[in-house]
Amino acid sequence: MGYAVVDVETTGFAARRSDRVVEVAVVQLDARGEPTGEWCTLLNPGRDLGPQHVHRISAADVWAAPTFAQVAGALTDRLAGRVLVAHNLAFDARFLAAEFARLGVELELDGLCTMRLAPPGAGRSLRDCCAAVGIDLEDAHSALHDARATARLFAHYLRNGVPAAAPVPWPRLPGDAVEVRRGNATPSRKAHHVELRVGDVVVFTGQTADPRDVWISRARAAGLVSHGYVTRATRLVVAADPFTLSTKARRARAYEVPVVSEAEFADALTVLSCARKDHRTGWHKAY
Secondary structure (H helix, E strand, O other): OEEEEEEEEEOOOOOOOOOOEEEEEEEEEOOOOOEEEEEEEEOOOOOOOOOHHHHOOOHHHHOOOOOHHHHHHHHHHHHOOEEEEEOOHHHHHHHHHHHHHHOOOOOOOOEEEHHHHOOOOOOOOHHHHHHHOOOOOOOOOOHHHHHHHHHHHHHHHHHOOOOOOOOOOOOOOOOOOOOOOOOOOOOOOOOOOOOOOOOOEEEEEOOOOOOHHHHHHHHHHOOOEEEOOOOOOEEEEEEOOOOOOOHHHHHHHHOOOOEEOHHHHHHHHHHHHHHHHHHHHOOOOOO
16 A cells, blocks of 8 residues: 655635636655655646735646646546545645536545644644754645655654555546646747727736736727726737636637737737827828
């Protein structure tokens, strides 16, 4: 019997509501705690990525990543027959159970938690627990690095004896073994060259480099209408990140409304402003 050390990065804390897993890693250990394999992939959650300042995963990173459903079989293959281990197991287990529940698979997940195995005074965070036994934690809040550190921490505890635990009876599921790791994504996006007209409706999403109220003022000065929501009448959506999976961007793509960057919008505004100026001065040009 071996162990499967798991770590997940998520869009937030509401596992059974709207939040999703955006990265999952598994480090496999043998019965002595020696590593025998590892697997990690980013996941496309089909929604915005939540606290990106924490997990540092961008929409471009997950643009071509698989969904949880697409890797569920590959994940269970790496967990089957092994005792589940995680730091703050309740958190990881809650999110894994919620993702499987969306696939129609109800699971009761149990295992060993390195946070609970820590001796008194060691602290509760993974960094504190690792520091207490001399383990370096590199690149915290990266699922693979956290899983590796947790595996080393668990191996330390294992040498001093840990409670017995049974493997989770994982179901057999289809799934692609594809891995999309951080830094390996090569997304591509067609640049949009949009011709704007006075009265066109534009919508902004995300934390743009220039404040949103500045962009709204520029849009209105050019004769555009700014709305806070997307409809079929929207001419375009201006996004801080054109790869964004925000609700506005997803609705725009469903309506085939272009999602453009700030730079692309600025270019379109320049063309529109020049056209309006030429019209007022009597110099007519075709754009």
